[in-house]
Amino acid sequence: MMLEGKVAVVTGSGGGIGREIALAMAAAGAKVIVNDVGASLSGEGPTSATPAEQTRELIRQRGGQAEISTDSVADWASAQKIVQAALDHFGRIDIVVNNAGILRDQIFHRMTPEEWLAVIGVHLNGSFFVSRAAATHFRQQQSGAYVHITSTSGLIGNFGQANYSAAKLGIAALSKSIALDMARFNVRSNCIAPFAWSRMTSSIPAETPEQKARVAKIQQMGPEKNAPMAVFLASDAAKEVTGQIFGTRHNEIFLFSHPRPVRSIHRSEGWTPELIAEHALPALKTAFAPLDRSGDVFSWDPV
Template sequence: MSESLLHGKVAIVTGAGGGIGREIALAMALAGARVLINDIGASLGGEGQSGTPAQQTKLIIEQRGGEAAISTDSVADWASARSIVTAALDHFGRVDIVVNNAGILRDTIFHKMTPEDWTSVINVHLNGTFFVSRAAADVFRKQESGAFVHMTSTSGLIGNFGQANYAAAKLGITALSKSIALDMTRYNVRSNCIAPFAWSRMTSSIPAETPEQKARVERLKQMTPDKNAPLAVFLASDAAKDVTGQVFGARMNELFLFSSPRPIRSVHSAEGWTPETIATRALPALQSSFMPLDRSGEVFSWDPV
């Protein structure tokens, strides 16, 4: 990876203590960026745990000749998220890139999901993405430049079992990113999403009991977190100066561009509609274009290579 692609830039990467976040932080450092590693050292479910994963990421960057600093503030609180951006300014004097990667999982079937299951995931993923982005927006607007890279998921873009909280947050992030792109393009600020495919802490809780589930897990294990890093570095760089408001995917050696919802079929009635005519005329016309009730694993059904 070119060491000059991000030369002189400062990147904030949340959830950079391991997995995809760590690989993105390492790749950005190799591309020349100084990196603020944000990680609270929490477990997959968001609980505190011992150890300093952010220190490990920092050590690797420094061993490779890069420069990094650490923030342990939570993204899920307005004031704390602003402290993350302040830390980058204090350490490096500027901010050019924000990668919103921090996340937790509280997977459970919808009709058993508790309010705490819902709010904890929404707070980290969706609120956290807004809080950190909003804090950086003040800096980006003043300097009239900046790049946001947000992590979404096919669980939200397509669907998955037992992830109503996670899916809602991740699809919400795509709408947030598009709004940021629309509102801040006048300031030369870009905002894009990545739907990453990787075996990491966030996917290690996937059940592997049936032969089909075990086969899926084995496919996932082939998709190492580092496969997502080149796309993140590109989107953060000036090479992507004309790319904004888009949703990409990275799956092993494949790259995807996802569509946004658009009208796909319409019906018209000069007399207007009643519930009865919707049932007898509109439904038969529209039903053949209904989206199937499928899941991410069924859409991406081929083995990655």
């Protein structure tokens, strides 16, 4: 019962990874606010309380405590209501899991402003809005834990996901900033880049043999495999862990590096564009990052 006595808000927990995290946190003793608007994968169309209600019922069937929130993370006032739901139902808030997300994949030169703004609004703005709403309470009680869901699409790269990749890399930077700013209040902030077959990954194309093989690998990875790390990071056992980015891939756990200088070159007389081309480029280009994507880096089968 690593989360005994704690109250957690898990956004986007009506299904997939979010649901598994909510279930695991409840099993670990937390009282959970199950937040989900019940929209389509693209965030369009009608909304429904059913997904959140289903997760709440699963938690209750297993002896846990949970209530629902169907407010959107993508609006400042609405995000305030999500955090307020924890206070209204359980009297406090200790954990925020920023998991809510949508997809509107499109190749960059065809991406519309609407596709860009919708994804940024839910993932990046939503993570900020909910985190900021909880920050006042975390500061007052001198404790709290954030777990943000990032993605290798942002940390490494992927095709046709400029909006999603930008948001997910932005979440990693947001988490680091929260960790720096809130450390004085004993508040921690970390990221998980999960691997799993869920509604979010079900849109991956599977037309060519290569694509089908990639999807087959992902289908082996259940969303429940990501929940233990979320529970750990939210618990007091992780009191010394903050500002980090972890990956969870089936039975593997990864710690990701942060961007740091990898090579430097100095010229006492300074540089001209011509000198950069003649001297700096040959010295630096052997350390250039390859133009790879997540599937190229994580190319082995999950075991």
